[in-house]
Amino acid sequence: LAQSVYAADAPVAASAQTAASNSAVLQQLPFSDRIDFESAGKGLIAPFKGQVKDAAGKVIWDVQAYDFLLKDQAPDSVNPSLWRLAQLSAHAGLFEVSPRLYQVRGLDLANMTIIEGDDGLIIIDPLTMAETAKAALDLYYRNRPRKPVVAVIYSHTHVDHFGGVRGVIDEADVKAGKVKVFAPTGFMEHVMSENVFAGNAMSRRAQYQFGSLLPRGERGQVDAGLGKSTPSGGTIALMPPTDLIEKELETRTIAGLDVEFQLTPGTEAPAEMNLYLPQLRALCMAENATQMMHNILTPRGAQVRDAKAWAQYLDSSLARYGDKSDVLFAQHNWPTWGGERIRTFLADQRDMYAFLNDRTLHLLNQGLTPLEVADAIKKLPGTLDQKWYTRGYYGSLSFNVRAVYQRYLGFYDGNPANLNPLPPVETAKRSVEAMGGGAAVLEKMRAAMAKGDYRWAAQLGNQLLFSEPDNGDARKAQAESQEQLGYQSENATWRNMYLTGAMELRNGVPQHAGTSVSVDMVRAMTPEMFFDFLAIRLDSDKAVGHDMTVNWSFEEPNRDFNLTLRNGVLTHRTGLNPEADAGVSMSKATLEQISLKQLDFPTAIQKGLVKLQGNGKKLGELMGSLDTFGPQFNIVTP
Numbered sequence: 221l222a223q224s225v226y227a228a229d230a231p232v233a234a235s236a237q238t239a240a241s242n243s244a245v246l247q248q249l250p251f252s253d254r255i256d257f258e259s260a261g262k263g264l265i266a267p268f269k270g271q272v273k274d275a276a277g278k279v280i281w282d283v284q285a286y287d288f289l290l291k292d293q294a295p296d297s298v299n300p301s302l303w304r305l306a307q308l309s310a311h312a313g314l315f316e317v318s319p320r321l322y323q324v325r326g327l328d329l330a331n332m333t334i335i336e337g338d339d340g341l342i343i344i345d346p347l348t349m350a351e352t353a354k355a356a357l358d359l360y361y362r363n364r365p366r367k368p369v370v371a372v373i374y375s376h377t378h379v380d381h382f383g384g385v386r387g388v389i390d391e392a393d394v395k396a397g398k399v400k401v402f403a404p405t406g407f408m409e410h411v412m413s414e415n416v417f418a419g420n421a422m423s424r425r426a427q428y429q430f431g432s433l434l435p436r437g438e439r440g441q442v443d444a445g446l447g448k449s450t451p452s453g454g455t456i457a458l459m460p461p462t463d464l465i466e467k468e469l470e471t472r473t474i475a476g477l478d479v480e481f482q483l484t485p486g487t488e489a490p491a492e493m494n495l496y497l498p499q500l501r502a503l504c505m506a507e508n509a510t511q512m513m514h515n516i517l518t519p520r521g522a523q524v525r526d527a528k529a530w531a532q533y534l535d536s537s538l539a540r541y542g543d544k545s546d547v548l549f550a551q552h553n554w555p556t557w558g559g560e561r562i563r564t565f566l567a568d569q570r571d572m573y574a575f576l577n578d579r580t581l582h583l584l585n586q587g588l589t590p591l592e593v594a595d596a597i598k599k600l601p602g603t604l605d606q607k608w609y610t611r612g613y614y615g616s617l618s619f620n621v622r623a624v625y626q627r628y629l630g631f632y633d634g635n636p637a638n639l640n641p642l643p644p645v646e647t648a649k650r651s652v653e654a655m656g657g658g659a660a661v662l663e664k665m666r667a668a669m670a671k672g673d674y675r676w677a678a679q680l681g682n683q684l685l686f687s688e689p690d691n692g693d694a695r696k697a698q699a700e701s702q703e704q705l706g707y708q709s710e711n712a713t714w715r716n717m718y719l720t721g722a723m724e725l726r727n728g729v730p731q732h733a734g735t736s737v738s739v740d741m742v743r744a745m746t747p748e749m750f751f752d753f754l755a756i757r758l759d760s761d762k763a764v765g766h767d768m769t770v771n772w773s774f775e776e777p778n779r780d781f782n783l784t785l786r787n788g789v790l791t792h793r794t795g796l797n798p799e800a801d802a803g804v805s806m807s808k809a810t811l812e813q814i815s816l817k818q819l820d821f822p823t824a825i826q827k828g829l830v831k832l833q834g835n836g837k838k839l840g841e842l843m844g845s846l847d848t849f850g851p852q853f854n855i856v857t858p
Contacts, residue, residue, distance in 0.1 A: 229726040231439045231703045231719070234296035237672030238704045245300045245710070249606070256511070256608055260311045260554040266363045267313035268327060272355045272451070280454045281327060281352055283312045285436040295438045297707045302715065305512070305613050306443035309553070314359050317555050318547050321502055322364070324356035329430075329447040330380040330551050332356045332388075333504065335497070337475020340370030344495070344504060345381040345551045346388045349454030353384025371474045372459075374403040375506035375551055376492035377410040379456060383738070386457035394459055400474070403461035404483055406491040411458065412749050413490075414522060415741060417756060420849040426450070426520040428855065431716030433723070433730060439703070440719060445614030445712035446510060446552040458740035465493055482540070484508055484533040486526040488515075494533075496541050503545040503562070509534060509569045511553035511608070515615035516576060517623030519713055524627045527620070531574035538566040565609060572610050575601060576617075580624035589633035590622040597621050616711045645858045648686030658688050665697055669704075677701040682856075685725075689857045698856070699725040721856040729852050742815045747772075747779060750811065751792040754846070760788030763845040768838045771796045771803040774811075785842060803833035 234242070272281035289310050294303035312326025320336040332353060333344035346353040357369075369389050374382045385401075393399040414422065427433055430450050431441035441449065463472070465481040472479050482494040488507040495504040507514070508530065517524045542563040549555040556565050583593045597617060599605045632638065641647065655661050661684045668677035681698030688694060699722040706718030724730075745753070751772075763785060770783045773796070782797035783790060796803075810829045813819040821843060824830040832839060 231722060231726075232700050233439075234707050235669075235672065235704055237674075238707045239296040241672075241708050242294065242296060242299050249301055249611075250608075251300070251304070253608065256308055256554070259556065260308045262554075262557070263316040264311075265314045265316055265322075266359060268324075268355075268359060269312075272327065272352050272454075274351050274454055278453055280349065280451045281355075283310075283326060286310050286442075286448060288437055289442065297439050298442055299708060299710045299715075301611060301710045302443065302613065302712060305445070305611075305712070308511075309443055309447055311554070314363055317549050318500060318502060321497070321500055321547075321549075322360060323549065323555075324359055325554070326448065327356045327359075328352040328380060328384070329444060329450050331447075331549075331553075332384075333549065333551065334360055335475075335477065335500075336364070336367065337370065337477050340368045340475045342371045342373065342474055342477070342479075343369055343388055344373045345375050346372060347384035348380040348456065349451045350384050350387035350457050351454045352451050353387030355387075356384075357388050369399060371400045371402065373479075373495065374401070374407060374461065375495070375504070376404065376489035377407055377414065378489055378507070379415060380450065381507075381551060382411070382458060383456040385459050386455065386740075389459070391459060394462060400463050401459055401461045402463045402465060402472070402474075402481075404481075404485070404491040404493040405464045405466040406485070407461055407464065408744065410490045411741075412745060415738075416745065416749070416753055418521060420851060421853075422521045424851060424853060424855070428717040428720045429518070429520045429713045431720055434716065434719055439707075441716055443613075443712040444716065445512060446507075456738040456741070458738065458744050460744055482533075482537065485529075487530040487533055488525065490523060494537055496545070498544070501544060501546040503537070503541045503548045505537065505548060505550045505566075507551055509537075509548070509566060510550050510614070512613040513572060513610055513615040513617070513620070515623075516573075516620040517626065518615075519619065519717060524623050526627065527573045527577035527624055531570045531577065534566055534570040534573065538563060538570065542566060568604060568607055568610060571602075572600060572604055575604070576620050577624055580621045581628065584625055584629060587634075589635070590625045590631075591633075593621050593625055594618040612711050614711070614713060616714060644686050648683045651683045652687040655683075658684060658691060658694070662691075662694055662697060665694075665701070669697070669701055672704075674701045674704045674708075678705060685856070686858050695725045695857075698722075724856055729854060731852055739816060742812050745815075747774060747781060747808070747811075748792070750815070751781065751783065751790075754783075755790040755792075757846045757848070758785075758788070758790050759845055759847050762788075763790070763842075764788040766838075766841045766845065768802065768842065769797050769800040770838060770842065771800040771833070773803065773805045774808050775805060776807045776809065783842075785845075790842075800834065802835045802838040804839060805831040805833070 269283055271279045274280050289307050294300040315323050315325060317323055322334045324332045328347040330345055330347055332347050335342040372385060372389055389399050394401060430444045432450055434441035465483060468483050470481045478498050480496040484492050484494055492506055494506050494508060516527050545562050547555050547557050548562045556562050579597055580593055583596055600610055604610045652658055652661050661680055665677050665680040678701045681701055684694045685698055702718040702722040706715045709715040768785045772781045772783060780796045781792050781794055782800060783792045806829060810824055
């Protein structure tokens with residue numbers, strides 16, 4: 221995978237306090253339990269040891285970048301529990317899950333599942349990038365009979381489960397009816413909501429969550445929890461579903477096999493579904509039951525998930541399929557075999573999410589605030605805390621209970637002092653002044669670090685940096701405090717976020733690491749979605765005083781809209797407004813070219829691709845009020 225884009229400014233070594241903290245973990249968890257290592261390697265047909273490259277020859281996936289994980293003992297700079305997980309997820313290759321059921325794991329963040337039907341292949345979740353998906357299917361074809369792909373199933377709306385679709389099927393075959401694409405109802409709407417409307421901020425925050433810019437190594441990125449990382453570059457694709465699953469339970473016959481779909485909306489994704497294959501006695505839990513605690517609110521940002529519904533759907537799966545399944549697999553991590561183990565696994569996962577929901581509500585009803593709830597819930601109850609598949613490698617106990625609080629009561633903690641706090645920079649300036657100035661705060665910060673009190677040191681450092689962002693000594697100290705917190709973290713994403721923050725403090729924000737726009741995503745946007753995004757891009761301060769109405773007609777397809785700019789707010793309706801100030805006519809294809817920056821409005825007008833009616837200056841005023849979002853905004857400094 222891509223190495224750091226920064227100049228080399230090495231992170232510090234693990235401190236004595238960090239080494240002691242990590243060493244203590246070895247006595248707290250059942251490291252002698254090796255069942256997961258057996259499961260992660262079970263059924264291996266062909267390992268994958270190489271690289272995946274894009275059309276230009278750039279490496280976008282490199283399994284050997286993680287060869288440092290081959291040594292058994294965790295270094296002082298990695299929590300031993302996380303090191304164990306990182307070793308497990310380093311297994312890459314083609315695996316037989318059961319007869320007719322295969323997975324390619326370790327070629328992307330997610331797994332690609334391949335089911336051998338009577339007359340073709342069914343693929344569940346074709347990874348993030350077309351290149352990694354093609355490499356996965358090629359690996360399968362090198363080791364199994366070559367049958368055509370007749371169906372693709374998107375288990376849910378996250379990009380690592382649909383973005384590689386063009387690597388496994390041809391759009392012409394979909395249009396000809398030779399290949400079907402299945403997805404849960406609401407799939408396209410939620411894909412757009414997450415990847416376009418909040419996409420710029422989410423992509424930036426994802427760099428932190430997945431550690432995509434960190435160098436791989438003992439003091440860098442070792443894992444992402446659900447898999448190694450996301451591919452670096454490559455082609456994100458999207459083919460809209462041909463068949464939506466709309467009932468809570470719905471059975472389809474695909475390639476001679478019955479597939480029972482179980483819709484689970486509001487769980488790990490707003491639109492998600494599990495699958496049961498009765499002829500194979502195999503249960504696919506999508507991303508609803510992985511080998512770890514998942515996120516109720518992902519750090520990259522998303523809608524808060526419903527832990528209560530999540531637990532209920534897991535219980536429904538247990539009741540419906542627990543006695544009828546010989547293997548349970550998911551679209552991340554490794555499978556679980558054997559009826560008793562499957563039933564215990566599902567029951568434990570159910571209990572975990574139910575506890576997150578119910579215990580948070582129990583404490584918030586006693587008046588505890590989000591941070592107090594997080595501090596009060598130290599571990600999972602009963603035997604759950606000693607189960608590897610409930611450890612917080614991806615989701616975390618601290619983050620998840622705060623997310624449950626947010627779902628029920630919002631971000632406000634009820635304290636009037638927090639109704640209208642000063643913004644971060646102003647708070648920092650006043651706090652630093654109250655503590656005696658920058659030099660005094662830095663001294664207090666170093667004293668905290670000397671005692672191993674890195675959480676407090678990082679809080680002090682944050683105040684100091686938001687007050688004095690150019691303070692080089694403060695940046696260095698804050699980087700060191702975050703590195704130690706990262707080294708101690710059992711949670712892969714927390715480690716990545718701490719270490720990415722430290723790297724940016726040392727070396728600055730990278731300016732050329734923004735993700736490329738997905739052509740398929742733009743093409744899949746409806747006109748309504750385009751106008752919604754136009755309203756998001758509108759700078760209301762610039763737009764005030766430029767009230768207007770604009771008719772907007774599409775020639776292909778033939779659809780009409782009218783836009784109203786009023787009070788610095790842009791809204792739209794279907795149909796034409798006979799009193800509009802201006803009118804615009806174009807094809808949807810031209811709009812797509814403009815959205816992808818392959819064409820600009822003035823050139824399109826010159827070429828006759830865009831036709832204006834009425835007061836054309838009004839369109840110029842509207843376009844002049846739009847912002848283009850910079851992908852690399854600051855996070856650890858103001």
